[in-house]
Amino acid sequence: MMKKHLLYIFLFALAFGSCKKDSTEPIIGNVDERLSAALAEYQTQLIGAQFGWKGYLLTDNETPATFLFSFTDKNRTTMAADYSPAPAESSYRLKALQRPTLLFDSYSTLHLIADPTSSVFGGSTATGYSSDFEFAFLSASADTIKLEGTFNKSKLILVRSKSAEESAAIFTSVQNISAVASKLRTYFKRTTIGGIECEVKLDGNAQILSFSYLDGANLKTVSSNFYVSGTTIALYSPLVVGTATITKLDGVSFDAASGFINASVSGAQIQIKEAIAPLKLDVNAAQRWYDQKIINFNDCWVSDRAFHANGVDDFCNFRNVPSYQTLWYAGASVFGGANDGMITFTTGLAAPYTFSVTPVVINAGKARFTLAASAGTFTGSTPIALAMSAARNLLYGGAANGSSQDWYLIPTSDDGKKYDMVRVSDAQAWISWRPR
Amino acid sequence: MKKKLVISIVALATIFLAGCSKKDDLSANIVGLGGDTWAKGPIDEWIATNYTTPYNIEVKYKWDRSELGEFYKNVVPVKEELVIPIMSIIKKTWIEPYAAVKGEDFMKTYCQKQFYLAGSPSYNSNGTITLGTAESGRKIVLLDLNTFNPANKPAVKQILHTMHHEFGHILNQNIAVTSDYQRITPSDYTATWFNIFRGAYSSTAALDKIMYEADFWGKGFITPYSRSNKDDDFVETLSTLLEGGQANFDNIVNNLFIYDGLYIKRNGKGVYEQNTDARTKLVKKKTIVISYLKNAWGIDLTDLQTRTQAAIEAQSPTPDFNSLLGPAKTYGTITVNPQKLTGLSTKFLTAYNTANTGMQGGMGLYIDNISLIFTTANRMILRVNFMDPTAALGAGFNADFNYTTTNVNGLLTLTYTNPQPTNANARVIEASIPTLLTYFNGQQFNVRWVDDIVPQSKSIFGGLVKATDPTSYLFGTL
Numbered sequence: 001m002m003k004k005h006l007l008y009i010f011l012f013a014l015a016f017g018s019c020k021k022d023s024t025e026p027i028i029g030n031v032d033e034r035l036s037a038a039l040a041e042y043q044t045q046l047i048g049a050q051f052g053w054k055g056y057l058l059t060d061n062e063t064p065a066t067f068l069f070s071f072t073d074k075n076r077t078t079m080a081a082d083y084s085p086a087p088a089e090s091s092y093r094l095k096a097l098q099r100p101t102l103l104f105d106s107y108s109t110l111h112l113i114a115d116p117t118s119s120v121f122g123g124s125t126a127t128g129y130s131s132d133f134e135f136a137f138l139s140a141s142a143d144t145i146k147l148e149g150t151f152n153k154s155k156l157i158l159v160r161s162k163s164a165e166e167s168a169a170i171f172t173s174v175q176n177i178s179a180v181a182s183k184l185r186t187y188f189k190r191t192t193i194g195g196i197e198c199e200v201k202l203d204g205n206a207q208i209l210s211f212s213y214l215d216g217a218n219l220k221t222v223s224s225n226f227y228v229s230g231t232t233i234a235l236y237s238p239l240v241v242g243t244a245t246i247t248k249l250d251g252v253s254f255d256a257a258s259g260f261i262n263a264s265v266s267g268a269q270i271q272i273k274e275a276i277a278p279l280k281l282d283v284n285a286a287q288r289w290y291d292q293k294i295i296n297f298n299d300c301w302v303s304d305r306a307f308h309a310n311g312v313d314d315f316c317n318f319r320n321v322p323s324y325q326t327l328w329y330a331g332a333s334v335f336g337g338a339n340d341g342m343i344t345f346t347t348g349l350a351a352p353y354t355f356s357v358t359p360v361v362i363n364a365g366k367a368r369f370t371l372a373a374s375a376g377t378f379t380g381s382t383p384i385a386l387a388m389s390a391a392r393n394l395l396y397g398g399a400a401n402g403s404s405q406d407w408y409l410i411p412t413s414d415d416g417k418k419y420d421m422v423r424v425s426d427a428q429a430w431i432s433w434r435p436r
Numbered sequence: 437m438k439k440k441l442v443i444s445i446v447a448l449a450t451i452f453l454a455g456c457s458k459k460d461d462l463s464a465n466i467v468g469l470g471g472d473t474w475a476k477g478p479i480d481e482w483i484a485t486n487y488t489t490p491y492n493i494e495v496k497y498k499w500d501r502s503e504l505g506e507f508y509k510n511v512v513p514v515k516e517e518l519v520i521p522i523m524s525i526i527k528k529t530w531i532e533p534y535a536a537v538k539g540e541d542f543m544k545t546y547c548q549k550q551f552y553l554a555g556s557p558s559y560n561s562n563g564t565i566t567l568g569t570a571e572s573g574r575k576i577v578l579l580d581l582n583t584f585n586p587a588n589k590p591a592v593k594q595i596l597h598t599m600h601h602e603f604g605h606i607l608n609q610n611i612a613v614t615s616d617y618q619r620i621t622p623s624d625y626t627a628t629w630f631n632i633f634r635g636a637y638s639s640t641a642a643l644d645k646i647m648y649e650a651d652f653w654g655k656g657f658i659t660p661y662s663r664s665n666k667d668d669d670f671v672e673t674l675s676t677l678l679e680g681g682q683a684n685f686d687n688i689v690n691n692l693f694i695y696d697g698l699y700i701k702r703n704g705k706g707v708y709e710q711n712t713d714a715r716t717k718l719v720k721k722k723t724i725v726i727s728y729l730k731n732a733w734g735i736d737l738t739d740l741q742t743r744t745q746a747a748i749e750a751q752s753p754t755p756d757f758n759s760l761l762g763p764a765k766t767y768g769t770i771t772v773n774p775q776k777l778t779g780l781s782t783k784f785l786t787a788y789n790t791a792n793t794g795m796q797g798g799m800g801l802y803i804d805n806i807s808l809i810f811t812t813a814n815r816m817i818l819r820v821n822f823m824d825p826t827a828a829l830g831a832g833f834n835a836d837f838n839y840t841t842t843n844v845n846g847l848l849t850l851t852y853t854n855p856q857p858t859n860a861n862a863r864v865i866e867a868s869i870p871t872l873l874t875y876f877n878g879q880q881f882n883v884r885w886v887d888d889i890v891p892q893s894k895s896i897f898g899g900l901v902k903a904t905d906p907t908s909y910l911f912g913t914l
Contacts, residue, residue: 032467035467036467073475074475074477075474076475091474091498091516093472095468096467096468104499105498105499105500105513106497106498106514106515107512107513107514107515107516111512111555114510114512115512115556116509116510116556116557116559117556120556125559126509126559127510128510130510133512133513151510152510
């Protein structure tokens with residue numbers, strides 16, 4: 001009998017014990033409710049921009065693109081892009097995937113650069129430009145939303161447009177900044193950030209900003225893709241110069257009185273100035289450039305845009321030469337003689353052309369080009385004669401045999417296959433070389 | 437005592453149960469539960485009316501990466517404006533023919549329940565592209581739809597091929613085809629079927645084509661993909677029969693010969709050596725497909741094929757042949773080779789064979805084929821290609837005979853041009869082939885498709901039918 005009571009007591013204890021509830025409640029609320037609220041909030045924010053959103057996209061293969069988006073409450077979006085400026089409508093929706101995600105869920109302008117069929121809009125077969133159309137929210141403030149492609153990890157930054165004028169100007173903002181930068185006539189541009197003297201390079205085509213500075217005896221270069229919002233150059237990834245971290249350059253403008261470009265970095269004013277010499281010259285680069293020529297396909301270096309000089313792109317007007325493709329600095333084997341020279345490639349190699357004293361004299365990192373002879377018609381008013389005359393004057397510093405000019409060679413790629421050649425005397429003329 | 441124990445146990449049980457009734461909040465609104473939502477538009481309404489309500493089929497056209505078989509590939513969504521045209525054609529050329537033959541309930545039962553549409557193909561690492569996938573009879577993923585254009589018949593047929601291919605898998609997975617199918621070509625299935633493509637065999641285009649075709653048709657397979665495995669072989673044969681039509685299949689079979697390099701092997705009198713092995717295999721496969729549909733599903737393939745072809749033609753009409761034939765038009769030449777065609781009229785064959793006999797008797801030569809060339813305005817060139825039976829394999833010789841033509845809305849009047857152009861070959865054989873030359877001279881023909889003579893042969897065969905005698909006609913490949 002006692003045993004039975006004990007059993008009951010045990011069972012009662014078990015019964016009550018088993019009913020102990022775990023009553024912890026998540027103090028920040030139900031996760032689904034929070035997720036729904038977040039999605040709703042993002043949607044409201046997207047819809048709420050009266051003048052739309054400026055979109056800055058950097059694909060995974062570092063192709064920059066600029067967009068103007070507007071969103072409706074009916075899951076429709078209208079977008080224009082710098083590569084396809086006519087506004088076009090498509091659909092979007094917000095979805096909770098791993099993270100709250102903005103999906104552009106029907107084909108649109110944005111999908112052109114993600115299209116894996118290269119015949120549609122270029123890029124590589126199977127990957128396009130490695131772009132995205134599914135973007136996870138990384139962060140959002142009232143006026144800036146940062147997103148990341150969930151598939152190719154493209155970066156997309158949405159900035160609320162403040163006015164119709166701002167929206168209208170979006171596709172010219174990069175050119176505008178490039179125009180400001182070209183107010184400095186020299187190839188080399190210097191500034192001082194956090195007490196460290198830096199060389200600044202702004203590539204408006206690839207949208208890359210670089211700073212080079214001396215780290216001990218070595219030249220250290222940091223660079224990032226950028227986008228332009230108004231007069232702000234904003235970097236996709238922050239750059240560290242010494243102890244300073246640079247995320248953007250605000251208020252970039254040219255001051256005609258001082259001849260400087262003014263900007264501010266983290267609230268501190270900086271001036272970007274002209275410089276006629278590199279911060280640190282790679283003294284072996286010129287020789288490497290010259291030695292590389294014969295290794296290159298066709299024993300030559302070619303330039304797509306020919307010479308920039310005195311603040312003018314394509315100073316020699318090669319663009320007026322019918323069927324112009326590239327300007328060559330070619331080795332003796334191309335001419336079938338003993339001299340290097342400069343020649344235009346249109347539908348084939350085209351006269352007139354020059355011969356240099358060969359080999360080119362290289363001294364302390366500078367290449368001295370001396371005119372040995374000219375061949376073909378440099379006179380008259382044909383576009384090719386005008387362009388080549390101007391190019392001859394630049395490269396050799398004159399049209400008479402024996403004229404010579406010194407040039408720096410600045411490597412611009414890690415593999416040693418790309419160089420910029422800069423006039424030593426004033427750094428106001430330069431040309432970019434690549435293998436054919 | 438017993439009773440007390442029972443009561444106690446009941447009491448305890450009550451406490452247990454009552455005590456443990458936790459109240460979880462089941463009313464929480466789980467994000468994404470019940471599928472995605474968006475503001476519905478006209479496309480969504482069209483899909484509901486045409487697919488979801490009648491057939492319980494979901495058509496997803498908005499991007500959802502998780503629907504892709506290979507979600508780790510770069511694929512882009514379909515263009516919105518193409519959704520309705522594509523799904524409309526699929527309905528008319530896939531659902532409706534089956535429903536007409538087997539009834540609506542059949543389609544409601546067996547059709548896959550979900551479509552997923554995407555715009556680009558899925559690129560594979562071996563260089564091929566994936567155009568569609570099917571998953572266990574539940575879902576069909578159609579890719580590469582952004583190039584869709586209803587006027588582009590080959591592209592339309594490609595989509596339908598995918599549809600009929602995937603639905604063939606569903607039928608086959610429900611009721612398997614008899615195992616004698618897989619015993620027809622057991623040793624020629626290969627995982628590297630994708631190496632069968634134009635350009636893989638020879639730098640000489642003509643030789644490459646011959647070797648390419650020999651690698652699947654010549655082995656008894658209807659497409660390169662059908663060499664993949666027995667199941668895909670079966671559904672490829674089925675879908676090719678439905679999407680391509682009967683004439684297409686027969687024409688493939690009728691063109692299977694044994695080649696020696698660039699040329700078909702022939703006996704001393706110009707008779708081709710047929711690839712009977714491949715012909716037998718393909719015909720046997722077709723026979724099994726027909727009996728499978730009949731026995732397993734009670735479907736008459738010919739009926740289904742006729743309806744499917746009619747639907748394709750209705751959705752993507754072929755212009756009349758006369759409007760496509762001529763200088764700088766789609767077609768310029770009709771090639772007539774009786775050894776590669778069946779169904780030529782007796783009257784034409786009599787003229788052709790008499791000419792051939794005349795050549796063999798008079799000259800010791802034989803006619804290989806003739807072609808009618810319309811690449812010059814107001815002219816038809818009758819090109820007689822003839823050979824010397826004692827010579828080695830070769831392209832033979834051409835003799836060109838000119839006819840002056842007038843064409844009034846497809847009624848073609850032919851007059852033997854006088855004088856004929858200088859053509860030594862023509863002058864040599866002219867006297868031996870009078871029946872062939874007079875078959876055309878002074879005659880009127882209707883330039884038209886011959887799909888009434890050879891069903892479903894539009895775009896494969898174009899023909900000339902005598903205006904005064906519809907039982908006298910010829911046609912040829914284009």
